[in-house]
Amino acid sequence: MQAIWQGLNEIFTEIEKAFHETKKRYPKEVRCKPGCVDCCYALFDLSLAEAALIYREFTRKPRGVRREILRRVEKYEKEWLRKKPAVLNPFVISAIKIRCPLLNDQKRCDLYEARPATCRLYGIPILIAGETFVCGFSGFEPGKSYPTVYFEKVLERLASLSDKIAPDGGKIRVPLPAALRGRFPGVQLLTQ
Template sequence: MERTVQNYLELLQQIDRWFALSIERYPELIACQGGCSGCCRSLFDITMLDAYLLKLGFDALTAETREKVLVKCRARLELMRQQWPEFRHPFVVNERPEEDWELLMPDEDETPCVLLDANGRCLVYENRPMTCRLHGLPLVDVTGEVLHDEWCTLNFTESDPLELEGLRAPFDTMIRREVALVRDFTQALLGKRISELDTFIPTALLVDFAGLDWHEWLRGFTPVVTDSEEE
């Protein structure tokens, strides 16, 4: 599992280099900077590989800091259970269709991420999930295919970033690599290769990766079949 995590970190670093290069190329168009946490609102679903990496960073924080964050995580979980009363440890969301996830992630939700400190900075920045590293810019593959056509409203206020070739990167290859690593991770964790095993950021911090009998849990796991699982 450690090798998979290391390989995933290398992939995340590749994404970080793309983001930094984008800012270097278009400094007058991109407002993203340290301490800007406008995008860090609402809930975000993440893979269990991201959750594992996030938990590694979280567990390295002081006990006092962890407990303050966990109080917010538990409060967030109670709100989720108003919609999903059966939502239980290890908080895998894939037993419900993605339309149900969206009930927990309304666009108007401005609740700050549980991992932001008082200054709007991430407490586990080096271990943050892939979605956090991609957020704020559109995702356009080197082929010109648009994979994600939204961006932070503070960026590109007077231009169309979809037309900027300097923002392009091999996202199709990187996403395929991510899926392969998730499958490697689930093989190590569950003894079975699964393409989609997801949770939310607050619930990721409540997962007991070491204490849970994942093989026993898998016996009762009934995922909603998606296109990627069918392939």
């Protein structure tokens, strides 16, 4: 698994670099700051590699923190069942706002260092399925050209890492609650 952790670190380092370069070039448009939690209400799933990292870091937290996160997971799942649309696609899902179970009452992520690519990219323009997405609180103007991260390329790299965990692991997408519970259908994780 060491190669997986190293690969994730490389991807996350590149994402951080792209984020900081965009923020440096467009400081008025990138409005991310401590206490802003809009990204913590966006729905997302995880690559198998990201899910394994989340699970590993979750299991390293003190028992009380783990219990509190799992309490929030139950609340998250109930909210999802209440809001789940009949048709699932990225555009419909992006409109649903549910508090991430990793967001604690101090408006901090309990697994910030292990947060997935989606969270790391939130706040700068990203391209998904030919459509550009930005944070609703950003200052990026519609129709204007900005540096954009091609999310499909990030997903391809994450899939490649996931393939090293399990056959066809790159095709597996893991919901956050399943990752926190260590439930990966058909996959035995060794998270050392």
